[in-house]
Amino acid sequence: MAFQLITVEKQAGVGKLTLNRPPANVMNYEMLVEMNQALDDLAKDGSVKVVLVRGSGSRAFSAGVEVKDHLGERMPLTIKEFGKVFYGLRNLGKPSIAVVNGVALGGGCELVAGCDMAISSDKAQFGQPEIKLGGLAPVAAALFSRIMGERKAFEFVMLGDNFSAAEAERVCLVNKVVPDAELDNAAEALAAKFVEKTAIGVKLCRDALYQAADSPRWEHAMQKAVDLGIKTWETEDAAEGLNSFLQKRAPVWKNK
Template identity: 45%
Template structure:
């Protein structure tokens, strides 16, 4: 199947999904629908690894802010979170190869992957709070990966951190020189491909169950807060419109 904003290749037990909406790989609804369509074509049978990578200078600068407004936000959340639900259902080990900025939804996409290899030039951050909203998927996975205090700090400050700090707090597994990213990613994937696919998937399942981690239930609760309590507020509307208008938001809730 031909896609406009992504590429999908499957070979030797590895499905490689490449973001190619340059320069920043901003995730609009059309692109995310393609990602969901691509994931729907995959079967865990014979698949050991899902690798997510990107072309261009950024891994992804996040979800299109303009598609957060009005009724569109419901469609946006459905297709965006559909990516993670499909990744979860697939059940194989997921790897993100991050060459540049991973911000907002782009950071959430990388963080949701089981393993992350990053270029030393990569940056990670959730700046949603600066435009009057919060990142639902980061709210789900950050505390599990780095603990409550650091997770909340990154989410409520919107700070952007470098690859080495991301590694230090558990967001990234490996940091390499930019020119070594492709090789390092393939080395990691190669280790996984050399193992039993069934054992890999059961091992991942056991680790997740060992955490007593009901991500679907958690995501549903977070979605309800986001859509039913946050998005109807004046400040959410103001923050998003201010970003699009390139001006400082004027908050009404003190």
């Protein structure tokens, strides 16, 4: 599949989706369409066990969604296509990791929030400046409270000030901050931890975590987790994992 504004690579179980609109990797309508096509393809590809999302170059992960695309006839089309990206990430069926190699502002910061995990350069900056333009960051409004709690979500979405990578880690927007020179190796090492595991087991764990997050009642979340726990331990790979442990050998996954 040929793309103009993103690149997609697949190697050794790792899918890499790179926003490629330098210097700031601003997402316009056409890029968002390509991102959704790529996410659909990555979801369907059984050889891919984890997806890394990053920006090209060293300046920016993404500085957001094109300002001009917030005006006129392109505005509703762009916002809808942007929203589809987050459904694509949620329905990926495998972990997604944002690799934040520079500024992540506006829609770029929301893209970090939409991934399952995130690892960041210590030089990265984050922010939701939409309110300063009189607008709303819809995905941040939907996701930030779940990630970091209401107080910080209100602060970042309603004030629109930038914040550091260290602060992003403190409020759990990113899992880990590393020196800028170590970011690529750290991201590859994190992805490798998923590649070595059974894909079906990781998928079911991911499903259980999302279902728990979506459940308003503790009892419902617990029942869903128990049901998925049973389903997970009934898989061929779970049996292989247990037997390999008992036999003191490395497991051979079938992803079944």
